[in-house]
Amino acid sequence: MATLARCIAAEGVGSALLAAAVVGSGIMAERLGGGQLALDLLCNTIATGCTLAVLILVLAPVSGAHFNPAVSVVFAIRGELSARDLALYVAAQVGGMLLGVALAHLMFALPAFAVSDHARSGPSQWLSELVATAGLLGTIFGTRSRPQLAPFAVALFICAAYWFTASTSFANPAITIARSLTHSFSGISPGDVAPFIGAQLAGALIGAWLFSWLLGPAREAASTVRAERSS
Secondary structure (H helix, E strand, O other): OOOHHHHHHHHHHHHHHHHHHHHHHHHHHHHHOOOOHHHHHHHHHHHHHHHHHHHHHHHHHHHOOOOOHHHHHHHHHOOOOOHHHHHHHHHHHHHHHHHHHHHHHHHOOOOOOOOOOOOOOOHHHHHHHHHHHHHHHHHHHHOOOOHHHHHHHHHHHHHHHHHHOOOOOOOOHHHHHHHOOOOOOOOOOHHHHHHHHHHHHHHHHHHHHHHHHHHHHHHHHHHHHHHHHHO
């Protein structure tokens, strides 16, 4: 069983590598894409999805591989994470994401941080973040009985949401904060961060409630079947 120190370290390391993948692939795409925004987004999507799947596969047995305060908040509300552990998870996630942005910048010979001026605001953006985060929680809840599928399901959903949401699916308060400090394709203006986080937290709560309700009877039926088979 993982100690709390290992859990926090896993959340920090995973968050750093995820942010480095998001920001680093955005910088590389800008440099090689020739100004084609669709190609930039495609490159960003592939790198993010692949990295996310690997990180969940490797680190889920240690910390649950949240890498996302919205996910951790939901688990805390459900009583699966204490208030102390929630605070430590969130600190590790935000700190890790900031470190990941700095690493990405330094790998491309850029200053560690640069405030973004990429405007992402308005009702369509906020609705996109709500939908993306609700869908992410639905994916997580839907694979809890089959955890071996979670890395691929989560990565696939995020890859898809990059393209079907107007916001390109941040779906994560920690990476939203970190991406305000990259003056690149993947950035977000600091003034737009708070509404994004509000929409993400609302989406997480809605998604957790909705999919718990939708999937509850199926889980109860599966538990009954397993009990009958074991008796």
